[in-house]
Structure formats: structure tokens, C-alpha cells
Amino acid sequence: MRLSRLALLLVVGVCFTPMPALAQTFVFGAQGEPVQLDPAVITDGISSRITRQIFDGLVRYRGSTTEVEPALAEKWEVSRDGRVWTFQLRRNVKFHDDTPLDAAAVVWNFERWWKSGHAQHENQVKAGQTFEYWEAQFGGFDDKSVVAKVEAVGTHTLRITLKDPQAPFLANLAMFVFDIASPRAVETSGTEFGKRPVGTGAFKFVEWKPNQEVILEANPDYWGGKPKVKRVVVRNIKDNSQRLGALKAGEIHAMEGLNPDDVAVVKRDSSLQLLLRPTNTTGYIAFNYKVKEFQDKRVRHAFAHAINKKAIVDALYGGTGLVATQFQPPSLWGYNRELRDFEYSPAKAQELLRQAGFAQGLSDITGEDGKKEPLIFWYMSRSRPYFPNPKEIAEAMAADLAKVGIKVELQTAEWAVYLDKRKNGQLSLYMLGWTGDNGDPDNFLCYFFCQPGASREGFYANPALADVLLRAQKAVSQVERARLYRQAEQMLHDDVGRLFIANNQPPLAFSKRVKGYVPHPTGSEYFHTVEVQ
Amino acid sequence: MRRYAIQRSLTVIPVLLGVSVLVFGFIHLIPGDPALTMLGERATPEKVTEVRARLGLDRPIWQQYGIYIGRVVRGDLGVSIVRGDPVLADLLRRFPATVELATAAIVLAVALGIPIGVASAVWRNSIVDSLARLWALTGVSMPIFWLGLMLAWFFGVELRVLPTGFRLDTGTTFAPWTNFVILDATLQGNWPVLADALRHLVLPAAALATIPLAIIARMTRASMLEVLSREYIRTAEAKGLSQAAVVLRHALRNALLPVLTVIGLQVGHLLAGAILTETIFSWPGIGLWVYESIESRDYAIVQGASLFIAVIVVGVNLMTDLLYAAVDPRIKYD
Numbered sequence: 006m007r008l009s010r011l012a013l014l015l016v017v018g019v020c021f022t023p024m025p026a027l028a029q030t031f032v033f034g035a036q037g038e039p040v041q042l043d044p045a046v047i048t049d050g051i052s053s054r055i056t057r058q059i060f061d062g063l064v065r066y067r068g069s070t071t072e073v074e075p076a077l078a079e080k081w082e083v084s085r086d087g088r089v090w091t092f093q094l095r096r097n098v099k100f101h102d103d104t105p106l107d108a109a110a111v112v113w114n115f116e117r118w119w120k121s122g123h124a125q126h127e128n129q130v131k132a133g134q135t136f137e138y139w140e141a142q143f144g145g146f147d148d149k150s151v152v153a154k155v156e157a158v159g160t161h162t163l164r165i166t167l168k169d170p171q172a173p174f175l176a177n178l179a180m181f182v183f184d185i186a187s188p189r190a191v192e193t194s195g196t197e198f199g200k201r202p203v204g205t206g207a208f209k210f211v212e213w214k215p216n217q218e219v220i221l222e223a224n225p226d227y228w229g230g231k232p233k234v235k236r237v238v239v240r241n242i243k244d245n246s247q248r249l250g251a252l253k254a255g256e257i258h259a260m261e262g263l264n265p266d267d268v269a270v271v272k273r274d275s276s277l278q279l280l281l282r283p284t285n286t287t288g289y290i291a292f293n294y295k296v297k298e299f300q301d302k303r304v305r306h307a308f309a310h311a312i313n314k315k316a317i318v319d320a321l322y323g324g325t326g327l328v329a330t331q332f333q334p335p336s337l338w339g340y341n342r343e344l345r346d347f348e349y350s351p352a353k354a355q356e357l358l359r360q361a362g363f364a365q366g367l368s369d370i371t372g373e374d375g376k377k378e379p380l381i382f383w384y385m386s387r388s389r390p391y392f393p394n395p396k397e398i399a400e401a402m403a404a405d406l407a408k409v410g411i412k413v414e415l416q417t418a419e420w421a422v423y424l425d426k427r428k429n430g431q432l433s434l435y436m437l438g439w440t441g442d443n444g445d446p447d448n449f450l451c452y453f454f455c456q457p458g459a460s461r462e463g464f465y466a467n468p469a470l471a472d473v474l475l476r477a478q479k480a481v482s483q484v485e486r487a488r489l490y491r492q493a494e495q496m497l498h499d500d501v502g503r504l505f506i507a508n509n510q511p512p513l514a515f516s517k518r519v520k521g522y523v524p525h526p527t528g529s530e531y532f533h534t535v536e537v538q
Numbered sequence: 539m540r541r542y543a544i545q546r547s548l549t550v551i552p553v554l555l556g557v558s559v560l561v562f563g564f565i566h567l568i569p570g571d572p573a574l575t576m577l578g579e580r581a582t583p584e585k586v587t588e589v590r591a592r593l594g595l596d597r598p599i600w601q602q603y604g605i606y607i608g609r610v611v612r613g614d615l616g617v618s619i620v621r622g623d624p625v626l627a628d629l630l631r632r633f634p635a636t637v638e639l640a641t642a643a644i645v646l647a648v649a650l651g652i653p654i655g656v657a658s659a660v661w662r663n664s665i666v667d668s669l670a671r672l673w674a675l676t677g678v679s680m681p682i683f684w685l686g687l688m689l690a691w692f693f694g695v696e697l698r699v700l701p702t703g704f705r706l707d708t709g710t711t712f713a714p715w716t717n718f719v720i721l722d723a724t725l726q727g728n729w730p731v732l733a734d735a736l737r738h739l740v741l742p743a744a745a746l747a748t749i750p751l752a753i754i755a756r757m758t759r760a761s762m763l764e765v766l767s768r769e770y771i772r773t774a775e776a777k778g779l780s781q782a783a784v785v786l787r788h789a790l791r792n793a794l795l796p797v798l799t800v801i802g803l804q805v806g807h808l809l810a811g812a813i814l815t816e817t818i819f820s821w822p823g824i825g826l827w828v829y830e831s832i833e834s835r836d837y838a839i840v841q842g843a844s845l846f847i848a849v850i851v852v853g854v855n856l857m858t859d860l861l862y863a864a865v866d867p868r869i870k871y872d
Contacts, residue, residue, distance in 0.1 A: 032708055038830055040620055132622050133592055137585075196622070216632065216822035216830070217704060238708050242820045243829065246687055250702045254694045421574045421835070428574075428583070 029235040031519070031535050034248045034260035038216055038241050041199030043191075044184045045118055046134040050528045053181040055219050055239055058532050059101075060184030060204030063092055063111070063163075064175055069283050069525050071336065071444020073175045077106060077185060077205065078163070087170030087481040094161040098228050100187035101209045108157030113188040115155040115165075121146045125191050132196045138182040142173075142443070170481050173445035180443045181529055207232045207533035216241060223533075232533035233521065252277065252514055258537055259515045259522065265323030265393050271514045278517050281325055281510035284334040285526035287449070288391030288438035290402070290504040293463040296433050297371040303361040305501040309347040310354035311409045317401050318507050321394050325512050329505040331494040332439075332449055336526050338483070339446030339490025344498055354409040366410030370433055382406075382413035383435035387420045390511050391438030398506075399436060430460030436506075444527060446490040450474050454497070465503070470496045543860055550852055557848040558610065561841055562603050571595075593619060593837070606841070615842035620834050625842035629824060633846075634717035635705060636823030639815070640808045642743035647750040648801065652794075654751075655758020659766060660785055670755060677752025682811055686745040686818035693741060703820035705738050706731065742819040746811050750804040757800045761793040795866055802858030806851040 039052035044060055047053060063078040075081075078092040098106040117125045118139040126136065136146070144151040154166040167174070177183065190203035202210050207229060208221035218240045223232040240257055242248040245264045251257045253274065263271065271277045290308070292299040299305060318326040330346040333339055358367065369377045384399030385392060392398055396417070403413050413434065418426060426432050442448050451474050457466035470493055477489035497503065513524055521534040573589035590596050594605065609616060615625035658670040694702035705719055706712060712731045714722040720739070723732035765771065766789055774784045809825075816825030824843055831839035 030708065037833075133617075133619075134622070135585075214822070215628070216826050217820070218708070240704070240708070240820070242703060243817050243826065244687075244820075247690060247703060247818055247820065250687075250690050250695045254698055254702050256694075256702060256708070421571050424574050425571055 029537070030238060031234045031236070031259070031532060031537050032238045032240060032257040033532075034242050034251055034257040035239050036241075036245075036248070036262040037243060039213075039219065039239075042202040042210065042213070042219070043186070043199035044181050044202075045114075045136055045139070045186065046129055046199070047182070048137055054528065054530065055221070056184060056202065056204075057181050057206070057529050058208040058221055058237060059202050059206045059210055060181075060186065061206050062179060062181070062184045063094075064179045066179050066444065066525060066527065066529060069523050071176065071338070071526060073179050076179075077111075081175075087172075088167045090165045090167070090174065091158070092163040092165070094163060095228055096161055098205050099226065100190070100205050101203045101224065102187050102190050104187055104189045106185065106205050107160050108163045109160075110188050111163050111185055112155050112157050114185050115152070117191070118183070119143070119146060119150055119152055119155070125195070128196050134196070138180065138442075142177040142180070142182075143171075170479060172478055172480055172483075172486055173443060173447050176443045176445040180527075207531065208237055211236075227533065229533060233536040234532070237532050249514065252516065255516070258519050259513065261511070261513050263323075263512045263514055265321065265325070267514075268323035268325060268512050271512070276517055278515050278519075280513045280515060280522065280524050282513060282524040282528065283336045283526040284327060284508040284510045285336060285444070286389075286391040286438060286440040286511075287329050287332055287334055287508050288389075288398075288436065288506045289329075289332070290506060291432075291435055291437060291463045292465070292503070293430060293433045293435075294465050295373050295430065295463075298361075298363075298367060299370075299434075301361050302501055303357045304363070304367070305504075306347070307354040307357040307361070307409065308406070308411070309501055309504055310350045310357065311411065312402050312405045312504065312506070313349045314506055315349065317398055321397050321401065322507065322509060323393070323512070325510045327508040327510065329508045331498060331505055332453070332503070333446055333490065333494065334441070334449075334508045334526075337441070337444065337446050337449065339450075339477075339487050339494075341491040341494040343491070344494055347501075351405075351409045358410060363410070366412060368412035380411070380413050381416045381433055383423065383426075383432045384415055384417050385420070385436055386417045386423060389438060390440060390509050391507065392436060393509065395436060402506075428461050430464055432463070435463075441527065446486070447474070447478050450490065450493055451478060454493075454502075467496070467500060467502060470500075470502075542863060546859055547856060550856055553852055554849065557852070558607060558845060559603070561844045561848065562606060565837055565841055566599060566602075610845065615845070616838040618831075619836045619838050620831075621836075625838050628827070628839070629842060629846055631717060632822060632824045632827050634823075635719075635821060636809070636812050636816070636825060638718055638720060639739070639742055639746060639821055639823060640805070640812060642739050643746035643808055643811075644750065644801070644804065646743055646747040647754055647804070650747075651751045651754030652758050652797065654755040655797075656762055656785065656790060658755065658759040659762030660781075662763065667759075670759070674752040674755045674759075677748045678756070680748055682745055682749065683814045683818055685748060686742070686815055689741045689745055690819065700741055701738050702741075703738075703818075705822060706734050707738075710734050742815050742821050745818070746808060746815045749811065750801075750808065753800060753804065754797060757797050758793065761796050762789060765789045765793040795862065798862060798865070799858060802855055802861075805854040809847050809850065 035051050035054065037051050039055055040047055040049055041052060042056050042059065044053065044056040047056065061076045063076060064073045065076040066072065067074040077095055077098065079095050081090060081092045083090050094106065094108060094111065100106060117123050118136050120126060140146065151167050151169060151171050152165065153168045156164050158164045184204060187203040191198045194201050200213060207224055207227045209224050211220040211222050213219045218238050221237040223235050225231055242251055245262050248260045248262065249267055252260050268279065271279045292305060294300060314328045318328050330344055331341055358364065368380060370380045371377055382399060382403060385395040388395060399415055403415055406413055417423070427435060427437065439449060453462055454467065455471050455474050457468045457471050458464050473489050473493045473496065477486045480486045480489065515522060518538045520536045520538065522530065523534065524530060573586050573593065573595060594602055613626065617624050618628065654670045658667045661667055690702040693700040701707065710731060712728065716722055719735045720732060723735055771784060771789055774788045812823060812825035813829055815821065816823050817829045820826065828840060828843045
């Protein structure tokens with residue numbers, strides 16, 4: 006072996022030049038191609054990881070928390086009624102095209118996102134793009150929006166007036182979508198701005214080689230201090246194993262998208278290190294409330310005692326999972342630490358089933374029309390951070406259920422079909438999950454439970470819960486909001502409305518030479534603190 | 539001959555029409571609403587309707603096809619659903635990378651496959667033959683993604699002598715003229731880039747060449763065996779010609795005709811194999827692009843690229859057939 010290796014080395018060494026060193030450059034291995042690099046219209050993590058390096062928002066998340074700290078806005082005040090926000094912008098900040106960052110530029114950005122008649126909004130919509138997150142976070146465009154007025158009241162003073170107080174306002178502004186672009190560059194490039202992005206961020210855009218890589222260079226004038234590397238290269242490597250190969254071969258310094266089985270490989274390798282992104286994702290099982298059997302709380306309660314969550318998390322999450330007790334992941338400030346989860350107890354599950362009249366077990370369900378049909382447990386056909394191996398996880402849960410006499414048939418559907426059936430309320434029992442956008446509890450709970458009886462949520466109707474969530478959305482004090490979210494989690498738990506299975510902390514792998522990378526729950530990570538030794 | 543050429547060329551038209559119907563139809567038979575796939579878990583019903591209307595998915599299917607084919611004839615393959623870029627321009631920009639890879643693979647397959655096949659036939663049932671046949675059998679049945687991963691792992695990760703993917707190193711700056719990196723680097727006399735590009739080409743080309751190499755070797759062997767048993771070979775041997783002259787001048791020339799057809803047919807397989815090879819090696823050609831587009835259900839790209847690949851395959855086969863007639867004077871077409 007040794008001889009043949011030597012011989013190979015010799016042969017190949019003669020033909021090929023050695024690898025060049027990668028000093029001063031940080032190479033990140035991404036799972037795919039960015040969609041485009043205009044933060045206002047993108048929604049995916051691969052694109053936003055790059056735009057976060059090029060742009061800044063008014064505010065940003067601190068370190069690896071979802072708390073908000075100053076960025077382009079140095080400080081701000083809010084009126085007593087929570088409707089008028091006044092921001093003082095940082096002075097002497099320039100976009101990469103040398104135009105100044107001032108209040109007028111920020112107003113221009115807001116109007117572009119907000120007003121459907123704005124020339125740089127209209128052209129995007131015509132080209133098939135939408136300002137999706139503006140719509141989602143600020144209630145819609147034009148008059149529909151919660152934003153009433155955005156004005157420059159000084160060269161570096163910005164005032165935003167809202168129609169109603171919006172509790173997650175600052176958390177929303179910290180999202181990558183609301184990063185500030187150079188108005189001149191947007192006007193020059195139009196819909197091509199996403200290929201030639203210009204912001205104020207720590208890195209300037211250099212080049213995008215399609216299907217290969219995006220190259221950035223350090224912005225020496227960055228207001229937050231000079232970046233520690235001169236260049237950043239984000240390489241697109243589709244295959245998870247191949248990406249790990251590239252990391253081990255030293256061709257890249259960092260990667261996302263590890264197979265759960267490869268976590269152990271990275272831990273064993275002395276030249277690599279593993280970092281976990283704080284969890285921001287929850288996988289759950291949902292019941293369809295049109296199914297007669299699931300309307301009985303004792304049956305749902307039996308499910309909760311039957312599933313051994315800890316065993317599933319230990320066996321199938323590669324050591325990066327956590328047992329979920331509620332919908333919010335523990336990193337959120339609305340998380341209810343007092344909440345006591347259902348213990349794993351097949352005996353209790355059997356007892357509850359017996360009380361509910363299913364002493365012989367449960368294998369058929371009754372639909373609205375009274376017809377009996379086999380109980381189908383739908384599992385996802387696609388891996389998501391909250392359920393990295395959906396099929397294996399579903400099989401484990403089905404085995405747990407079988408132990409207490411609940412017999413399910415496992416079934417899946419192509420991802421789009423699956424989502425479609427879920428939307429129309431056609432799945433009797435199914436797996437799904439959620440990954441948070443802005444670190445606000447509202448973003449986890451309200452989308453699901455503010456509209457009681459929605460077909461999308463298996464017709465689950467809990468008006469009291471919806472009421473608490475809507476109150477929390479309007480409350481200004483975070484202390485009060487946190488209390489309401491804790492209450493909401495307890496209500497959801499007491500009703501066994503849904504079963505929360507696991508949170509996952511997506512793993513990132515790095516070469517040991519990399520220092521200063523701070524993983525963030527939303528995936529918004531900044532490279533200017535990264536060093537490559 | 540000319541009549542044959544014209545007739546043969548005309549058969550291409552119904553084939554291409556059929557291909558366009560298939561390409562169009564298949565994509566609409568795949569379950570799932572592309573609008574919903576694009577929007578994911580967060581889709582609201584209004585958004586889905588809006589996106590469906592934007593993509594024209596709310597029209598009857600025959601109308602969608604009519605609009606599609608009308609545009610295709612005018613050289614418009616539509617725009618990407620996800621990125622909004624024109625499909626044809628993107629295709630042409632990525633195609634050179636695939637051509638470069640496929641050419642390297644076919645050259646490798648021919649350069650090794652024919653000699654192996656010849657040696658195998660000449661020394662029939664010897665150890666050389668057995669090894670060659672074993673190699674060919676293994677090659678034909680090798681899953682290309684597995685082989686690709688193994689090659690990258692061994693040469694890239696364990697030995698660190700070759701890169702695990704991409705066309706050029708991260709640090710390499712190069713302004714290509716045509717996107718044929720090897721050609722451009724040669725024309726520009728940029729030797730470091732040429733060396734870098736060749737290093738990157740070795741593993742993907744080897745992975746992609748494996749199956750065609752095995753097929754060509756087997757075909758050459760079979761064809762050679764048949765020719766070697768012919769009487770004119772005996773005559774040539776009886777005349778006292780050296781074995782090399784008999785094999786190379788008399789046998790091989792005749793044995794190569796069926797091999798030529800097989801090589802032509804391999805072009806289709808190479809383009810299909812390129813999808814896996816390019817994905818494994820992050821090779822920025824149309825294969826990787828198609829793979830990504832299938833994942834994101836970018837209908838326009840999948841349709842455009844499938845049609846484009848089909849046209850190439852049909853074209854290459856047409857050329858092979860015509861070439862066949864030209865090369866073999868014994869064949870008459872009337």
C-alpha cells in the first residue's frame with residue numbers, strides 16, 4: 006500500500022502543480038446556488054448568507070441571540086403609544102459605490118419595499134419577484150401596511166410612524182430582507198441589482214460565477230472595523246458528502262449541510278471542528294380535528310405518552326437534536342421553562358386509550374361522513390432541519406405507537422403534493438415543522454394558531470389561544486408579551502393540540518484554522534469577525 | 539448517397555416534435571404543483587394562485603404547449619422561473635463546460651477502450667483478455683455517483699493530489715473568451731491556468747469515461763473477434779504479413795465500423811451521465827444546472843435543457859449515420 010501510494014504520488018506529482026495556499030481568503034461551502042443577491046426580494050438562506058456580508062440593516066441581532074442591537078441606526082426612541090419610532094443613523098457611512106448613507110437613502114429603501122407604484126418595486130413585480138417578507142412582516146403594501154409614514158426629519162434622523170403598535174417591529178427590521186441598498190445602484194441596475202449588489206457591509210461584491218462561487222472582498226472602510234480576511238469565497242457544492250470531502254481536503258474552510266451521520270466523522274477528525282447553530286426550528290406531529298377519534302383529548306394525550314422522543318432524538322439527530330416540549334425553541338424569549346412535558350409511559354397511554362374506549366387498540370379512524378378508514382400517518386418526503394431523516398423518524402414513532410396498540414400505516418407524497426394536502430386539510434395525522442424568521446415568538450405561534458379552524462392546521466380551533474396570541478402581538482412591553490407567550494404554550498400543552506417532537510441545532514463544520522465564526526439561530530452570520538490562521 | 543442523406547435528415551423533424559411533446563408532457567405528469575413547491579411551507583392560497591397565473595399554469599395544457607412550441611421555434615426557451623434569466627443564454631453559457639468534460643471523457647474512453655478491446659480479441663482467453671473483460675464488466679455496472687465519490691475521496695481527500703471538484707482553483711483568476719477554459723487558456727498561452735484546468739478535469743472525466751470505456755472495449759473485442767475469423771484475414775496471414783499489420787491494417791479498420799456507431803450512441807449517455815458527474819464534482823455545466831433546476835422545479839429550465847440535450851443527441855446520431863455511409867464504401871443506400 007505504502008509503495009503504491011508513493012508511486013501514485015510521484016506520477017501525479019510530476020504531472021500536476023501543487024495546491025496554492027489559501028491565505029487571507031475564507032472559503033465557505035454552501036449547499037447550493039444563491040437565487041439572487043438583492044436582499045429585499047429573496048427568502049432563502051443560501052442567498053441571504055451572502056447578502057448579509059454585503060449589506061447592513063438599521064439594526065441587527067446581537068451575537069448568537071435574537072436580541073436587537075444597533076447597526077446603521079446608532080440609537081432609537083419609541084413614543085409612549087408604540088407607534089412612532091425615531092432612529093439616529095450612524096454618520097460618515099458610505100455605500101460601496103461611494104454614495105452616502107443618510108436618512109433620505111433609508112426612506113428610499115422603505116418606499117421601494119412598501120409602495121407598489123415605486124418604479125423599483127413595480128419592475129421587480131413585473132419580472133416575477135415579490136417583496137414577500139415586507140408583505141408578511143408589515144401587513145402588506147400601500148395602504149394595507151401597518152407602516153403609515155416614513156420620513157427623513159434631518160440628514161441622519163429617520164421617523165417611522167405605524168398605524169398600530171407592532172411588538173416585533175425591531176426584530177422584523179433586523180431580518181436580512183430589510184438591509185439597506187444603495188439607491189443609486191438599484192436605480193442604475195434595476196432588476197439586475199440582484200447580480201450586482203451594492204450595500205454598506207463589511208464585504209464588497211466582486212463576482213458571481215454561476216453554479217460555482219460568489220467572490221467578495223473586504224471593505225477597508227467598514228464602520229464596524231476592518232474585516233479580518235481580505236476575500237470571501239462562497240462555493241456551491243451540491244452534494245453533502247462531496248462538500249465534506251472538500252473540507253477535509255482543505256479546499257474550503259467551512260461548510261453547512263452535514264449529513265447527521267457525518268457529525269461523528271467531523272468530531273473524530275482532529276483537523277476539523279463542529280459548531281452548532283442555536284436551535285430555531287421545531288418538528289411536530291399534527292392531528293386532523295375532522296377525525297372523530299382525534300376530537301377526544303384522551304386519544305391525543307395517549308399519543309403524547311406513547312412516543313419516546315428522547316430515544317428518537319438520541320438515535321436519529323446525530324447528536325445535534327433536543328427534545329421539544331413546546332412549539333417555541335428554547336432560544337426564544339417567550340419559551341416556557343416551567344412547562345412540564347408528558348412523560349414517556351406506554352402504560353399511561355394504554356390506560357388513556359382504554360378510557361377513551363379503545364381498549365382493543367386503534368387502527369381505523371372515522372371521517373366526517375362517518376366512514377371508517379385505516380389511520381394513515383403521513384411522513385415528509387424531504388429532509389428539513391427539524392426532521393433530518395423523516396422516514397426513519399416516522400418509523401420509530403410508528404413502532405412506539407404500535408406498542409400501545411395504535412396501528413398506523415406510513416405513507417408519504419412528493420413534497421409539493423404533501424404541502425398541498427396539508428393546506429387542504431387532507432392529512433389525518435402528519436409530520437411538519439417550522440424554522441423561525443426573526444426570533445420573535447409571534448413568528449412561531451401566530452401563523453399557526455391565530456386563525457382557529459384553518460384547514461392548513463388540520464382544522465384545530467382554539468379561540469382562547471388565538472385571543473392570547475393576538476393580545477401578545479399588540480402589547481408593547483416585552484415582559485408582558487413573554488408572559489402571554491408562556492401562557493399560550495401552556496394552553497396548547499394542556500389541550501394536547503399538537504405534539505412537539507424535536508428541535509434541531511443544525512451543525513456547521515470548520516477547519517480548525519477558522520476562528521471567530523458565530524453561528525446564529527436565523528442563519529444570519531457575519532464573516533467580518535472570521536479569521537483564517 | 540445524397541438522397542439517403544436528405545431522407546435521413548428529414549426523419550429528424552418528427553423525432554424532434556415527438557421529443558418536444560414528451561418533454562412538455564413529462565414535466566406536467568410529475569405530481570405536485572410547482573407554485574406550491576416554490577413557495578414551500580409558508581404558502582398562502584392567494585400567493586399560490588398568483589404564482590400559478592404568473593407561470594401560465596392556470597391555462598389548459600394544450601394552450602400551454604402551443605405557447606411553448608411557438609416560442610421554441612423562434613429560439614425562445616423562456617425564462618427561468620426562479621431567477622428570471624433567459625434559459626437559452628444560460629444554457630449556452632454553461633454548455634462549453636459540459637462539452638469540455640464530455641469530450642475529455644470520450645477521448646479517454648476511445649483512447650483506452652479500443653486498444654483494450656483489440657488486445658482482448660487478439661490474445662483471446664489469455665490473462666489479458668480475462669482482466670480486460672473483468673474491467674469492462676465492472677465498468678459497465680459501476681454506479682457513476684459512487685465511483686465519483688470514491689475517486690474524489692481517494693485522490694482529493696486521502697492523497698490530496700487532485701481537487702475534489704470545480705473547474706479552477708479558488709485563487710485562480712482567469713477571463714475566459716469562450717468558456718472553453720482549456721481552449722481559452724491554450725489560446726491565451728496561460729499555462730498555469732491550463733495546468734490548473736487539466737488537474738480539475740482528470741477526476742470527473744475519468745468518472746464519466748468509465749461506462750463508455752467499458753462498452754467500447756467490449757464492442758471492439760466482439761467486433762474484432764468476428765473480423766479475425768474472416769477468410770481475408772487468413773489470406774493476409776498466409777501472405778506472410780506481420781501480425782501487427784494484419785491486426786491493425788486489415789482487421790481493425792473493418793472492426794471499427796460498428797464501434798463508431800456505439801461511440802455515437804454514447805454521446806447521449808455521456809450527457810445523461812454528466813448530470814451525476816457534474817453534481818458530484820461541482821462542475822458548472824448543464825448537468826449540474828439541470829439537477830439544481832429539477833430540485834427547485836424550475837420547469838422552464840428543465841424543459842429547455844431537456845429539449846436542447848435531445849436535439850444534440852438526435853444531431854449526433856444523424857451525423858454518425860451519415861459518417862457511417864461515408865466511411866464504408868461497401869454500403870449503398872438506394
